[in-house]
Amino acid sequence: MHDFSPVKAPRTFEVIGNQIRDQVRRGILKPGDKLPPERTLAEQFGSSRNTVREALRSLEHAGLISLQKGAHGGAFITDGDPGAVAQSIQDLMHLGGLSLADVTDARLLIENAVVVAAVTRGTDEDFDQLAANIDAAETLTRDRDIDAKAERNIQFHILLAECTHNPVLILIMRTLMDVLRAVHRPVTAEDTDDIIRSRRRFLAHLRARDTGGATAEMSRHLSRLHDLFEVH
Amino acid sequence: MHDFSPVKAPRTFEVIGNQIRDQVRRGILKPGDKLPPERTLAEQFGSSRNTVREALRSLEHAGLISLQKGAHGGAFITDGDPGAVAQSIQDLMHLGGLSLADVTDARLLIENAVVVAAVTRGTDEDFDQLAANIDAAETLTRDRDIDAKAERNIQFHILLAECTHNPVLILIMRTLMDVLRAVHRPVTAEDTDDIIRSRRRFLAHLRARDTGGATAEMSRHLSRLHDLFEVH
DNA sequence: GATTTTTTATTGGTACTACCATTAGACCAT
DNA sequence: ATGGTCTAATGGTAGTACCAATAAAAAATC
Numbered sequence: 001m002h003d004f005s006p007v008k009a010p011r012t013f014e015v016i017g018n019q020i021r022d023q024v025r026r027g028i029l030k031p032g033d034k035l036p037p038e039r040t041l042a043e044q045f046g047s048s049r050n051t052v053r054e055a056l057r058s059l060e061h062a063g064l065i066s067l068q069k070g071a072h073g074g075a076f077i078t079d080g081d082p083g084a085v086a087q088s089i090q091d092l093m094h095l096g097g098l099s100l101a102d103v104t105d106a107r108l109l110i111e112n113a114v115v116v117a118a119v120t121r122g123t124d125e126d127f128d129q130l131a132a133n134i135d136a137a138e139t140l141t142r143d144r145d146i147d148a149k150a151e152r153n154i155q156f157h158i159l160l161a162e163c164t165h166n167p168v169l170i171l172i173m174r175t176l177m178d179v180l181r182a183v184h185r186p187v188t189a190e191d192t193d194d195i196i197r198s199r200r201r202f203l204a205h206l207r208a209r210d211t212g213g214a215t216a217e218m219s220r221h222l223s224r225l226h227d228l229f230e231v232h
Numbered sequence: 233m234h235d236f237s238p239v240k241a242p243r244t245f246e247v248i249g250n251q252i253r254d255q256v257r258r259g260i261l262k263p264g265d266k267l268p269p270e271r272t273l274a275e276q277f278g279s280s281r282n283t284v285r286e287a288l289r290s291l292e293h294a295g296l297i298s299l300q301k302g303a304h305g306g307a308f309i310t311d312g313d314p315g316a317v318a319q320s321i322q323d324l325m326h327l328g329g330l331s332l333a334d335v336t337d338a339r340l341l342i343e344n345a346v347v348v349a350a351v352t353r354g355t356d357e358d359f360d361q362l363a364a365n366i367d368a369a370e371t372l373t374r375d376r377d378i379d380a381k382a383e384r385n386i387q388f389h390i391l392l393a394e395c396t397h398n399p400v401l402i403l404i405m406r407t408l409m410d411v412l413r414a415v416h417r418p419v420t421a422e423d424t425d426d427i428i429r430s431r432r433r434f435l436a437h438l439r440a441r442d443t444g445g446a447t448a449e450m451s452r453h454l455s456r457l458h459d460l461f462e463v464h
Numbered sequence: 465g466a467t468t469t470t471t472t473a474t475t476g477g478t479a480c481t482a483c484c485a486t487t488a489g490a491c492c493a494t
Numbered sequence: 495a496t497g498g499t500c501t502a503a504t505g506g507t508a509g510t511a512c513c514a515a516t517a518a519a520a521a522a523t524c
Contacts, residue, residue, distance in 0.1 A: 009477095009514085009515080011476095011477070011478095012477075012478070013289075013477085013478090021323065021326075024323070024326055024327065025326045031327060037503075037504055037505080038504075038505070039504085042479095047478075047479080048478055048479040048480065049479090049480085050282060050285075050477090050478065050479070050480085051477080051478060051479080053282075053286060053505085053506085054285065054286060054289045054477090054478095056505095057245075057286045057289045057290055057293075058289055058290070058292075058293045060290075061289075061290045061293045061294060061320075062293060062319070062320045062323045063320065063323065063324060064323050064327065067505065067506095068486095068487085068504090068505080069485075069486050069487060069504065069505045069506075070485090070486050070487025070488065070503075070504065070505075071486085071487045071488040071489070071501095071502070071503045071504070072487075072488060072489085072503075072504085073486080073487065073488090073503080073504050073505060074503095074504070074505080075505090077327075078327070079327065079328075080323075080324040080325075080327040080328045081324075082324060084320060085317060085320045085321055085324060087294065088294045088295060088316060088317045088320060089317060089400075091253065091256070091294050091295065091296050091312075092295065092312040092314060092317065093312075094256055094257045095256065095263060095296070095309075095310070095311060095312040096263070096311070096312060097311065097312015097313070097314065097399065098312060098399050098400065102398055102399050102400050103400055105398055105400075106398050106400035106401050106404070107400075109345040109346075109348070109349055109396075109398075109401065110342060110345060110401075110404075112345055113341040113342055113344060113345040114341075116341070116344075117341055164341075166334055166337055166338050166341075167328045167330045167334050168325065168328075168330060168334050168335055168337075168338035168339075168408075169338050169341065169342075171321075171324055171325065171328060172338075172342075172404060175321070176400075241485085241486085243505095243506070243507095244506075244507070245506085245507090269474080269475055269476080270475075270476070271475085274508095279507075279508080280507055280508040280509065281508090281509085282506090282507065282508070282509085283506080283507060283508080285476090285477090286506090286507095288476095299476065299477095300475090300476080300516090301475065301476045301477075301514075301515050301516065302474075302475065302476075302514090302515050302516025302517065303472095303473070303474045303475070303515085303516045303517040303518065304474075304475085304516075304517060304518085305474080305475055305476060305515085305516070305517090306474095306475070306476080307476090465524100466523105466524085467522100467523080467524075468521100468522080468523070468524085469520100469521080469522065469523080470519100470520080470521065470522080471518105471519080471520065471521080472517100472518090472519075472520085473516100473517095473518085473519095474515100474516085474517085474518100475514100475515085475516085476513105476514085476515085476516100477512105477513075477514075477515095478511105478512085478513070478514095479510100479511085479512080479513095480509105480510085480511085480512105481508100481509085481510085482507105482508080482509085483506105483507085483508080483509105484505105484506075484507070484508095485504100485505085485506075485507095486503100486504085486505080486506095487502100487503085487504085487505100488501100488502095488503090489500105489501090489502090489503105490499100490500085490501080490502100491498105491499080491500075491501095492497100492498080492499070492500090493496100493497085493498075493499090494495100494496085494497080494498090
């Protein structure tokens with residue numbers, strides 16, 4: 001059978017990057033571990049330092065490693081930092097592959113799934129964290145600290161995802177919020193009182209394990225936000 | 233107020249990369265455009281070719297540009313290619329030390345949201361594609377071509393995500409399936425008859441715009457699969 | 465004249481070398 | 495004990511040279 005597949009010459013820095021990727025996948029390299037210095041890596045891989053650096057550049061951009069200069073610097077394996085992915089998604093948006101509406105729309109659907117899971121899986125401690133977040137946001141609103149309050153609101157959704165105790169959902173939520181954080185301007189202070197009341201109602205539904213009430217409250221809140229930003 | 237923020241020295245290749253990003257954002261550079269050759273860029277930026285290459289490496293990894301060798305090669309602005317983002321998300325997932333159960337669990341929740349959206353948004357043409365996929369899988373099952381059939385089954389879920397017409401959801405689904413593809417061994421042939429029957433029922437629900445029936449059928453199927461792989 | 469082969473210029477990929485900039489720790493001075 | 499200086503380690507940048515692939519132009523062949 002002439003079942004050929006197209007051939008693409010593998011580039012050296014890709015091979016190097018994939019070797020390191022594999023070590024991460026197999027658990028040989030774990031977050032916090034330090035890679036050898038670039039000069040040593042170049043020697044071990046039998047390539048030039050330039051090539052190693054290009055491999056590291058890709059890994060860094062992927063959020064896999066973090067590079068630090070200086071005496072005890074080096075390339076450290078990170079915990080999963082979604083920042084890089086969020087930036088890539090933003091790039092896609094600018095290229096026309098995605099629109100902001102696509103992101104908020106997807107977020108609405110996914111957040112719905114998150115709420116469903118949070119109702120059944122969240123512990124009382126999880127809900128206490130949500131309550132603390134709401135209180136903090138209220139205080140910041142009174143202090144007119146808009147930026148800090150906006151950050152707290154973002155944290156609320158991440159905390160909610162953490163109620164599901166599923167790392168994949170948490171990761172997706174963090175990524176989506178990273179994107180939205182970069183695009184949204186903070187909501188004005190007048191609106192935030194409504195938001196806080198809505199949050200309190202939502203939390204009550206959660207504690208009562210009332211799926212229907214929780215999802216209804218959340219989607220009402222989100223679609224209201226959606227309309228708010230639609231106008232520009 | 234001693235309200236200082238940490239200072240980080242900007243690296244040259246980041247500045248270069250951001251300049252190019254900005255040009256994309258302002259629409260000065262559009263998909264299909266070609267950047268000057270590396271040597272020219274180095275001269276224009278007043279930096280070395282190495283540095284320019286590291287900047288290009290990041291942009292390439294972000295899926296913003298695509299590099300081609302040869303006479304009329306160069307760095308071309310891509311249409312939004314989500315492939316790069318998917319790879320980054322996969323890296324993050326591996327870093328999180330997540331288990332197969334985490335992925336299938338998240339997938340179950342998200343696929344539920346996808347089904348809800350697919351019921352209301354899918355067109356008849358979308359559903360025809362699903363039907364064609366099921367037929368193809370059935371044929372491959374008869375031919376005992378396990379690998380090809382497994383690939384078709386994966387494609388089914390991606391096609392389902394495409395029914396939502398939301399690129400973000402499609403991207404997430406593709407990523408999840410990529411992860412699962414790397415881990416799953418193909419299901420044995422005996423089980424596939426059940427799967428195909430389940431798929432046909434599911435499709436009928438979709439065409440009838442019956443949300444409850446569709447979600448029920450899908451989650452029954454998925455949780456059955458989940459149990460199947462739980463045993464190892 | 466048409467087709468095939470060869471040459472050539474362009475451009476990304478790799479190698480090597482040298483040096484700069486920053487960091488952490490050791491050591492020293494006040 | 496505080497602050498300054500020195501030193502080694504390590505990422506960041508510069509520059510040069512050459513390799514490898516590619517497409518167009520030129521030459522050779524039929």
